[in-house]
Amino acid sequence: MNDSILETKGLRKAFGPKEVLKGLDLSAERGEVIGILGRNGSGKTTLFSILLDLTAADGGSAEILGLRPDGSGRLRGLIGYVPEKPAFHGFMTALEVLEFRARFFKRWDMAKALDLCRKLELDQASRVSAMSKGNLAKLAWIAATAHNPELLLLDEPTSGLDYLVRDHILNGLIHELTEGGKTIIVANHRMGEMGGILDRVCVLRDGAIAASHAASFLAEEAFRATVRLESPVSLPAGVVALGGGSALRDFAVFGREKLERLKLDPAFAGAEISPLSLEDSFKVLLGE
Amino acid sequence: MKNLIILQFRKSLLPFLVLAGAVLLSAPAALLFRTQSVTGAEAVNIAMLFWALAGLPLAIMTLAGTAGSDAASDAARAVEQPLPESQYRQVLSALAVAAAQTALLILAVYAIMGFSVPMDKLTFTTAHVARHYAFYAAFLVLYSFTLSYAFRNAVAGGLAAAALFVVTAFPLLSAALFGELLLDLIPLAFINSLTAVLALAGALGALYLLCRAYARREAGRAAKVLLSALLLAAPALPPFFGLAALRAKAADVTWPVYPLVLSTDAPEAAPGVMLAQKPFTGEVFLIDGEGRRAVVFPEDSDRGVPNYFFPVPSFVRGQTMSASDGSVWVYCNRYDKPAVLLNGSAAGGLKLRAALPDSRRAYFVRGKVAGIVERRKDGAYYAPLRTGMGPLEWKKIGNMPAEAARRWLAGTGEEALLDAFLRGMLAGAPGVAVVSADGRTVTSGGEKWTVPGALGPKSPLVGVRLDDGVNYIVPAGDSKDYAAYLCPPGKAARKLWQGYFRVGSNLWQAPDGTLWGYNRKLRVDVAVKTIFGTKKNDLESPQFSILTRDGRSIESFRLDQILRDLPGAKGEIALVREENGALWFTLGNAYLVKTGTNPHGPYSYWKLPQSVQEKYWRSTLAANRDGLLIAALDGVHFMDWEGRARKL
Numbered sequence: 038m039n040d041s042i043l044e045t046k047g048l049r050k051a052f053g054p055k056e057v058l059k060g061l062d063l064s065a066e067r068g069e070v071i072g073i074l075g076r077n078g079s080g081k082t083t084l085f086s087i088l089l090d091l092t093a094a095d096g097g098s099a100e101i102l103g104l105r106p107d108g109s110g111r112l113r114g115l116i117g118y119v120p121e122k123p124a125f126h127g128f129m130t131a132l133e134v135l136e137f138r139a140r141f142f143k144r145w146d147m148a149k150a151l152d153l154c155r156k157l158e159l160d161q162a163s164r165v166s167a168m169s170k171g172n173l174a175k176l177a178w179i180a181a182t183a184h185n186p187e188l189l190l191l192d193e194p195t196s197g198l199d200y201l202v203r204d205h206i207l208n209g210l211i212h213e214l215t216e217g218g219k220t221i222i223v224a225n226h227r228m229g230e231m232g233g234i235l236d237r238v239c240v241l242r243d244g245a246i247a248a249s250h251a252a253s254f255l256a257e258e259a260f261r262a263t264v265r266l267e268s269p270v271s272l273p274a275g276v277v278a279l280g281g282g283s284a285l286r287d288f289a290v291f292g293r294e295k296l297e298r299l300k301l302d303p304a305f306a307g308a309e310i311s312p313l314s315l316e317d318s319f320k321v322l323l324g325e
Numbered sequence: 326m327k328n329l330i331i332l333q334f335r336k337s338l339l340p341f342l343v344l345a346g347a348v349l350l351s352a353p354a355a356l357l358f359r360t361q362s363v364t365g366a367e368a369v370n371i372a373m374l375f376w377a378l379a380g381l382p383l384a385i386m387t388l389a390g391t392a393g394s395d396a397a398s399d400a401a402r403a404v405e406q407p408l409p410e411s412q413y414r415q416v417l418s419a420l421a422v423a424a425a426q427t428a429l430l431i432l433a434v435y436a437i438m439g440f441s442v443p444m445d446k447l448t449f450t451t452a453h454v455a456r457h458y459a460f461y462a463a464f465l466v467l468y469s470f471t472l473s474y475a476f477r478n479a480v481a482g483g484l485a486a487a488a489l490f491v492v493t494a495f496p497l498l499s500a501a502l503f504g505e506l507l508l509d510l511i512p513l514a515f516i517n518s519l520t521a522v523l524a525l526a527g528a529l530g531a532l533y534l535l536c537r538a539y540a541r542r543e544a545g546r547a548a549k550v551l552l553s554a555l556l557l558a559a560p561a562l563p564p565f566f567g568l569a570a571l572r573a574k575a576a577d578v579t580w581p582v583y584p585l586v587l588s589t590d591a592p593e594a595a596p597g598v599m600l601a602q603k604p605f606t607g608e609v610f611l612i613d614g615e616g617r618r619a620v621v622f623p624e625d626s627d628r629g630v631p632n633y634f635f636p637v638p639s640f641v642r643g644q645t646m647s648a649s650d651g652s653v654w655v656y657c658n659r660y661d662k663p664a665v666l667l668n669g670s671a672a673g674g675l676k677l678r679a680a681l682p683d684s685r686r687a688y689f690v691r692g693k694v695a696g697i698v699e700r701r702k703d704g705a706y707y708a709p710l711r712t713g714m715g716p717l718e719w720k721k722i723g724n725m726p727a728e729a730a731r732r733w734l735a736g737t738g739e740e741a742l743l744d745a746f747l748r749g750m751l752a753g754a755p756g757v758a759v760v761s762a763d764g765r766t767v768t769s770g771g772e773k774w775t776v777p778g779a780l781g782p783k784s785p786l787v788g789v790r791l792d793d794g795v796n797y798i799v800p801a802g803d804s805k806d807y808a809a810y811l812c813p814p815g816k817a818a819r820k821l822w823q824g825y826f827r828v829g830s831n832l833w834q835a836p837d838g839t840l841w842g843y844n845r846k847l848r849v850d851v852a853v854k855t856i857f858g859t860k861k862n863d864l865e866s867p868q869f870s871i872l873t874r875d876g877r878s879i880e881s882f883r884l885d886q887i888l889r890d891l892p893g894a895k896g897e898i899a900l901v902r903e904e905n906g907a908l909w910f911t912l913g914n915a916y917l918v919k920t921g922t923n924p925h926g927p928y929s930y931w932k933l934p935q936s937v938q939e940k941y942w943r944s945t946l947a948a949n950r951d952g953l954l955i956a957a958l959d960g961v962h963f964m965d966w967e968g969r970a971r972k973l
Contacts, residue, residue, distance in 0.1 A: 052542070091406055093543040108541060114409030124403035126336070140328040141408050 040067040042188055042220040043088065047097035049244075050083055057083045059244030060097065065220050067187075070211075070234050072252075073224040074319055075241035081224040082121065084241070085190045088222075089113055102187055114142055117186035121193040123177030127166035131159055131176055135183065142184035150183035156209075157202060170197035178206060182214065189214065191223040195230065207231065229316035240322045248322060250291075259318045260296050262288040264308035273298065277321050289313050289321045329410060329418035334425075337392060341426045344384045348376055348433050366439075370446075373438045377458065378451060381430055385465045386483035389423040393473030393482055396420075397539055412540040413533055420470045420532070427466050431458070453501050460521050464560075465490055467528035471557065475535050475550070489561065493520065496564035499635045500571055507638065510574040510958065516567040524560035531556040568634065575605035575636040579956040581945055582609060582657065585642040585686055590751050590787055590829060592689050595645040595653040596836055598671050599947040599954040601961055604638030609657055611645070613671040614951055614963050616973030621657050621667060621675060646689040650712050656687055656697060666697065668712060679717050690747060691754035691787075698722070698747075707746070722746050751785040758786045758797045758812070767799055767812050774812040776801040781827060789834050792874045798832055798840070800825045809842070811872075822870045822880060833899070836949045840872040841900040866898075873903050883924050884910065891916050891930060901948040902966060909966055914945045917953060917964060931968030934959070 041064060048061040057080040065071055075081050086092040087099060090106035090113060099106055102115050125134045131154065139145040154161050157175040168176070174197045181189060195203045211234050214221060225231055228238070235252040242248075262276075265284050272278065272288070275295040279287035290296045290313075299305050313321075334341075351372045359368035395401060396419040405415055435442075442455050454461060468489055473482025497517065504513050531553035538549040582600040584591065594600075600621070602609045607625035612618040622641070631637075643657035648668060655675060658664035663682040669675035681687060687699040694709040697717075704724045708717040723746065752759050758769035764779035769788065780800045788795040794814035798821065801810050809826035812818045824844065826832045832842040844867060866888055871879040884898065891912060901917075902909035910918045914936040920928035934957035936945040947954040952965035954973075964970040 051544070089407065091412075091541070093537070093541045095544045108411055108413070108537075110409045110411045110414070112409075113407060118407055120403070120407070122403065124400065126332075126404055128335070137328070137332070138408075141410065 041065075041100075042067050042069070043099075043101050043222070045088075045097065045099040048084070048087065048094050048099060049096035050080070050087060050092065050094050056244055058087075058094070058097075061241075061245050063239065063246055065188075065222060067220055068215065068218045070215055070221045070223065070236045072228050072231055072235045072238045073222060073241055074228055074238055074322055075224065076323060079241045080244055081241060082192055085118070085192050085222075085224070088190060089116060089118055114184075115186055115188065117181035117184065117189040119174075119177045119181045119189070119191045119194045121196060123173045125165045125173070125176060125180075127164070130162050130164050131168075131172075132161040134165060134176060134180065135161075138180050138183070144186075145184045147183070149185075150179050153179040153182065153210075157205065171199055171202065174198050175202065178210065182210070187219060189219055189221045189223075191221060191225070193225055194223060195225065195227065203230070207234065228319045229314070238319070238322070242324070250322070254291075255315060255318045258291065258293050258296075259313040259315075260290045261311045261313045261317070262290050262296070262299065262305065262308045263311070264288070264305050266304060268304075270302070270304045279317070279321070289317065291318075291321075326410070326414055326418055329405075329408075329415055330422055330425075332405075333392070333419045333422040336395070337388065337422060337426065340388060340391065341429075344388070344430060345433060348380070348430060348437075351376065352437050370438055370443055373434045374447075374451075376434050377431075378454065381427075381434065381462070382465055382487075384430055385423075385427050385462060386469045386486060387479070388426050389420075389466045389469035390473040390479035390483035390486070392419045392423040393470035393475075394477050394479040396470075397474045397477045397535075402540070406540060413536045416474065416532060416536050416540070417529075420467070423470055424463070424466050427462055431462060449502060449505060450498065453498055453505075457497075457517070460517070460524075461490070461494060463521075464493065464524050467524060468557065471528045471532050471535070474532060474539075475553065489557065493524070493561045493564055495634065496568040500564070500567055503571060503575075503635065508575070508578065508958070510578070511567050511571045513567070516563045519563045520560045523563065527556040527559040572605075572633070572636055574958070575638075576603065577959045578605055579603055579958075579960050580640070581943075581947065581956045582641055582643040583943065584644040585658065585688055590691065590747070590784070591644075592646045592691050592695055594947070595647045597949040597951075598645060598653060599956065599961065600643055600645050600655060600657070601956050602641050604640050605636045607639055607659070609641050609643070609659070611653065611655055611671045611675060612954065612961050612973060614949060614954060614973075615672070616961075616963070617672040618973075619669060619671050619673075619675040621655060621665065622659055622662065644689050646695060646710075648695075648710065648712050652712060654689065654695075654697075654710055656689065658687065666717070668710075676714075678714075690750050691757065692750040693753045693755070695754075696750070705746075707750075748784055751787075754785075756788040756790070756795045758788060760784075760786060760799070764801070767797060767818070769795070769797065769812075772812075772814065774799075774810075774818040776810045776812070776818050778802065780807055780825065787828050789828060789838075789840050791838060791840070791872070791876065793876070798826055798828055800827050809870075813876075821872065821878065824870075826870070835901050835903065837902050837904070838874040839900060839903040842870045843867040843898075869900065871900065871903065871908070879922055882908075882922065884912075884918075884920075886925060887918055887920065887928055887930070888912070891918075897944050899944070899946075899948075901946075901953065904966075911944075911946055911948070911953065914955075917966075917968060919966070929968070931964065931970070933957075933964065934962045934970065934972075 043065040045061055045063045048058050050058040061084065073081050083092065087094050087106065088101055090108065090110060101112055104112050106112060129137065135150045139147055159172055159175045207230060215234060223231060238250050238252055238255060239246045240248040264286060266286050275291045276299060277289045279289050290299055352369050355368040355372035356365050396416045406412055444452050444455065447455060465486060468486035469483050472485040473479045476482045500511060500513055534549040534553045537543045538546040579601050582602050598611050598613045600611055608623060609621040610618045611621060639660060641657055641659040643655065646654045648654055652668055652670055655667040663680045664687060665677055666679040666681060667675035668678050681699060683701045687697055690696055690698050696707055696709040699706045705722050706719045707722045708719045751757055758767050760767055760779045760783045762783060764783060765775060767774040767776060776799050778801055786797050786799060788797045797812040799810045799812060800807060802808055807825055808823045809821045810818045811821040826842045834840050866883040866885045869882040871882060897913060899911050900908060901911055906922055908920055912918060915933055916930050917933060918928055918930045934955055936955060936957045945956040952963055955962040955964060961973045962970050963973055
């Protein structure tokens with residue numbers, strides 16, 4: 038059985054003179070949870086739009102769930118999508134939205150949708166036009182998952198959610214999905230909160246995947262080295278200066294091997310080593 | 326698609342219900358506020374016509390325009406496009422709903438009118454719109470939607486659609502009006518169909534491209550938008566090309582120039598030539614069977630912008646007459662130029678003998694010396710026509726009394742005013758006989774004939790030249806028993822044919838001298854009872870009486886079988902030649918027929934070049950000894966007696 042759910046090769050997209058994607062390669066296996074890390078305007082939403090077959094790529098290829106984007110909209114029937122800014126018809130109630138969507142998705146599970154409404158405390162009778170940002174986000178989650186998609190694309194999925202709901206989604210819903218073998222690609226500015234569920238983090242920079250790391254690597258082999266430096270030093274690959282005071286400096290070190298090698302450097306003798314938090318790892322990867 | 330359509334209908338439900346309510350309420354409102362001179366049904370019809378001609382187009386632009394701009398909006402992108410349906414289908418569903426709502430509104434108006442449009446109450450323009458309403462409504466829906474989608478703005482899209490609608494519909498309306506009032510020169514049904522197909526394909530094609538450019542954000546957006554613009558403009562092309570073709574064809578349309586006054590005693594038109602006009606260019610010319618032509622009025626170089634969109638014909642009146650030296654006199658009166666009197670020939674050209682700037686009406690008259698009578702503001706004038714270059718010698722022959730002036734302005738009364746003068750001129754002309762007051766004596770020169778009592782006016786009789794000289798045909802007898810009497814030179818008068826025949830009335834002479842008359846001018850469509858008791862349409866031919874040049878008489882000659890065989894030949898039937906027992910007839914302006922004297926015998930026929938005869942039944946033919954000059958849709962043709970035709 039082929040476990041590849043998604044594969045893009047050399048994906049390109051420009052809007053006028055601005056090239057947003059410049060040959061993006063990305064693949065995802067069944068059940069994999071991938072975080073796409075990128076700054077604002079880096080092309081995350083454009084990538085999702087192409088994967089959803091909403092926007093046509095200028096070049097390259099994409100195959101999602103065995104289908105190629107062809108403008109027919111079939112792909113969207115197989116993908117669950119939580120947009121950054123969820124929108125529904127204002128004249129509908131939450132229940133009407135779900136009933137309306139049910140007509141378009143073959144695998145729609147209304148019982149599941151209603152159960153999620155209850156779990157997320159979303160009033161089915163509330164009208165969309167009167168919904169808060171958080172309730173819209175809840176409805177988007179329900180709409181994205183109620184048809185049991187094999188692939189979920191989550192674009193800032195926790196935006197607007199309060200802590201309790203966010204926790205419920207992250208620790209409940211997403212875990213449930215991942216355990217069910219669903220593939221998830223998530224773009225989130227607060228990727229740290231996703232840390233526990235990610236399998237892989239891809240850094241989207243300059244229109245391409247600049248780096249890809251296993252989440253376990255970032256969790257277990259990312260270190261902070263704090264050291265007093267008397268004079269400037271040249272840093273080996275895999276070591277990134279984080280800042281700090283005039284003499285006491287922080288460095289991020291990716292990889293245990295690199296850390297051991299760094300320790301041998303006289304300048305780093307006596308360095309204080311501690312694990313680097315995921316949040317900080319992501320910041321380093323983003324180049325912030 | 327069904328779910329999308331339900332969604333779109335629900336989205337636009339409110340504006341649609343408001344418009345539908347306004348349509349429905351306007352019927353009782355019309356009844357409530359009608360004036361006393363208008364019946365209830367008329368008031369409702371007027372209200373519905375207002376809706377049809379003004380209200381619904383605005384409603385269509387509003388509904389379709391709003392739907393189009395909404396389909397292109399960011400809201401639609403965020404809410405609807407993530408649904409698992411193609412973006413084009415989503416846009417089409419919005420268009421389908423706008424079209425359905427339009428159809429429902431039209432149906433409501435039509436139903437309130439009782440499913441009947443009072444075409445007889447409409448002007449030509451509104452009747453044309455009514456006949457093509459479905460096309461125009463569909464056009465507005467398609468284009469308001471598509472252009473609003475393109476501009477992402479309902480107002481801009483609606484206005485652009487209205488502009489394109491006018492650009493497309495105006496030439497169609499113009500061409501239809503031209504076809505209705507004048508001539509069918511272009512295949513308007515084909516152009517209408519092509520325009521409809523291009524409008525449908527153009528709008529849907531443009532929508533598809535715009536959808537790819539805007540919704541799917543495909544590369545090559547500028548090219549797609551440009552191609553969309555071309556597709557949207559495509560339906561305007563057939564009407565404009567049609568109008569251009571119409572103008573080009575109209576420029577070739579040729580008519581004979583008809584005389585102003587149809588007098589039975591007027592001199593014969595000059596033989597062998599035709600005074601022809603091209604009413605859509607203003608050109609008038611004299612042409613002979615060899616194609617030699619002499620210009621009377623040249624083409625108008627500038628006929629104005631309105632004429633570009635609707636070619637307007639300007640007709641001239643005029644007359645030809647042979648001069649004693651074999652040349653041709655031409656009188657021609659065009660509304661915007663001084664009337665002219667010319668002399669010459671088609672081969673050698675025409676020379677202006679006189680401009681008649683004050684001329685309103687003029688015509689040639691017979692006499693010892695043929696002349697011209699001209700009506701001016703202050704009276705009538707006469708000038709004898711002598712070849713040469715000297716000025717015309719005008720003589721006032723009558724004042725214009727108030728009553729005559731009034732009648733003259735009304736376009737009648739020449740004959741009455743000048744009756745005595747014209748009779749005097751005619752009586753003195755060669756080849757004219759005078760009937761005595763008691764109607765029993767006919768005299769010409771030194772000859773005298775006795776008849777039972779001439780019928781009709783006792784005005785001078787124009788003779789006909791046969792092989793034995795000038796003969797006179799006199800209708801004579803009493804009200805129960807009357808006949809045409811032949812007064813031949815040197816012989817006593819004898820009864821020729823039973824019935825009333827008078828030269829210039831129902832008795833004519835072919836160019837070769839054959840005399841022919843008929844009991845009525847046209848064929849008659851009759852209903853005939855069959856042996857099964859049902860009726861079927863049949864034709865009844867005029868009944869011809871023919872006197873050949875050498876004095877042979879053929880009576881009760883009919884063309885029933887030929888008329889049945891050659892359907893569609895409407896208009897006058899005329900004998901144009903007789904030769905060794907063979908007879909040549911023209912059937913309307915459609916056929917030349919050669920037949921023997923046995924009406925059931927073999928015959929030959931030739932289709933004449935297409936002329937304006939479909940709408941105008943006056944003859945477009947001028948026969949001479951060698952054949953026919955035919956004023957046709959594409960110029961003047963000549964056809965000899967064996968049907969060989971050529972364009973001159």
